[in-house]
Amino acid sequence: MPESARFCFECGAKQRIVKSSTPRADGLDFNADLPKQLTERFFKSLRVRVTEEHRSSDFQLYSERLYESGFRDTVQLRSKQLSTELKNLWDRDEIKHREALALMQDVFDELLDFFVIHFCQDLNEVELPEAILQYQGLKWESLNLFQMILDYLALHNEKETYYTDFLLMPVDKLKNAGKSFLFPDKKEKILLICDQSLLGSCKEGFALTEHAIYWKAPLEKARMVRYDMLDEIRRHKDWITINGYFFSANKSLNLKILKLLKKVRNLQRKLF
Numbered sequence: 388m389p390e391s392a393r394f395c396f397e398c399g400a401k402q403r404i405v406k407s408s409t410p411r412a413d414g415l416d417f418n419a420d421l422p423k424q425l426t427e428r429f430f431k432s433l434r435v436r437v438t439e440e441h442r443s444s445d446f447q448l449y450s451e452r453l454y455e456s457g458f459r460d461t462v463q464l465r466s467k468q469l470s471t472e473l474k475n476l477w478d479r480d481e482i483k484h485r486e487a488l489a490l491m492q493d494v495f496d497e498l499l500d501f502f503v504i505h506f507c508q509d510l511n512e513v514e515l516p517e518a519i520l521q522y523q524g525l526k527w528e529s530l531n532l533f534q535m536i537l538d539y540l541a542l543h544n545e546k547e548t549y550y551t552d553f554l555l556m557p558v559d560k561l562k563n564a565g566k567s568f569l570f571p572d573k574k575e576k577i578l579l580i581c582d583q584s585l586l587g588s589c590k591e592g593f594a595l596t597e598h599a600i601y602w603k604a605p606l607e608k609a610r611m612v613r614y615d616m617l618d619e620i621r622r623h624k625d626w627i628t629i630n631g632y633f634f635s636a637n638k639s640l641n642l643k644i645l646k647l648l649k650k651v652r653n654l655q656r657k658l659f
Contacts, residue, residue, distance in 0.1 A: 414484040414487075414488070415473070415484065415487055415488070415491075417473075417474060417477050421470035421473065421474060422463070422466045422467045422470045424470075425466035425469055425470055425491065426462060426463055426466045428491065428495070429462050429466065429495055429498070430450070432492070432495045432496075432499060433446070433449060433450065433453070433499060434446050436499050436503070437449050439621070439622055440503075440622060440642060440645070440646070441503075441510070441511060441512060442512065445510060448510055449503075449507060449510060452506055452507055452510065453502065453506075456502075456506040458502050458506060461498070462498060465494065465498060469490075469491065469494055472490075473487050473490065473491070493653070496653075497523045497524070500515075500519065500520060500523070501520060501523075503515065504516075504517055504519075504520060505517075512638070512642075513638065513639045513642045513643070514544075514639075515642075515643070515646070516538060516539065516541040516643075518538035518539075518541070519538055519539050519646070519650075521538070522535055522538070522650065525654075526654065526657065527654040527655060527657065527658055528658075530654070532578065532597060533551075533578045533579075535647075535650075536578055536579055536595050536647065537551075537579075539643055539644075539646060539647040539650070540579075540640065540643050540644065540647065541643065542579075542581070544639075545637070545639060545640060546637075547581050547582070547583060547592075547636065547637070547640065548581070548582045548587065549579060549580065549581040549582065550579070550580045550581075550582070551578070551579050553577065553580075556580065559588075560582060560587075560588065560589035561580075561589070563584075563588050563589045563590045564580055564582075564589045564590070564592065564594065566590075567589075567590040567591065567603055567609060568590075568591070568592070568593075568594070568601050568602060568603035568609035568610075568611075569594045569601045570601065570609075570611065571596050571598075571599070571601070572598075575596050575597060575598055575599075576596060576597045577594060577595075577596050578594075578595050578596055578597060579594060579595045580592065580593075580594045581593050581594070581636070583636060585605075590603070591603050591604065591605055593634070593636065593644075598613055598614060598615075599611055599612060599613040599614060600612055600614075600629065600648065602634055604633060604634065604635055607633055610629070610632045610634075612629050612630050612632070614651050614652070614655050615655050615658075616630070617629070617630065617648055617651060617652035617655065618630050618652075619631065620645050620648045620649055620652065621645075622641065622642065622645055625638060625641075626641060627641045627642075627644065627645050629648065
């Protein structure tokens, strides 16, 4: 019988499939030292995080801070705990390589957020609000999206003009936003509008609703991306791209919006 056969060709009896633990190029070897593999992958994730959200040239500083702060011990302890959890799931045939990597990355992302915010604020180009840590481990259906937006963006520390109470927002500005870039469905709740127009007309800026982000940059077309359609959110020199579309508020807000949308994307993916 070939190894891939699920049933006997003669009698139809179901064959016992021996699951290989040999990793794919991006997989984990469940027969090797799993805690060591996870610790090594954490350092790779740290490099990716520094490259994507900070300055790649500062990776050595972040790496040294990991040791100086003692947080490396936390990483090793969590890697041991996670390896036990993954191995148990693997042995019970309740997880596949791709799912194991996704679970690993979720844990690493939360560890990295804690490390970067608590131990590296002096290294970060942008000060990240500690309030975002309270959203670790939450599910989409249990969070307050409006409050999460406020906590991630910390707009009270920014110079931009923004509105969350649309009864107090000047009617002409609300109309301008509606004509220029904000086109929600009739029942779609608007959570926040940020005016970034040069003369304060609100013809340019961005808005966040319960379902999507809307925005218009100078000399660019109005754009909209639904949260359940978020794919690639990338940071470039002084701007970010959302599903390949140019977005720029300011250096600080760009990073915080990038982190907010990545969080939203990850929570949305867990719904399916």
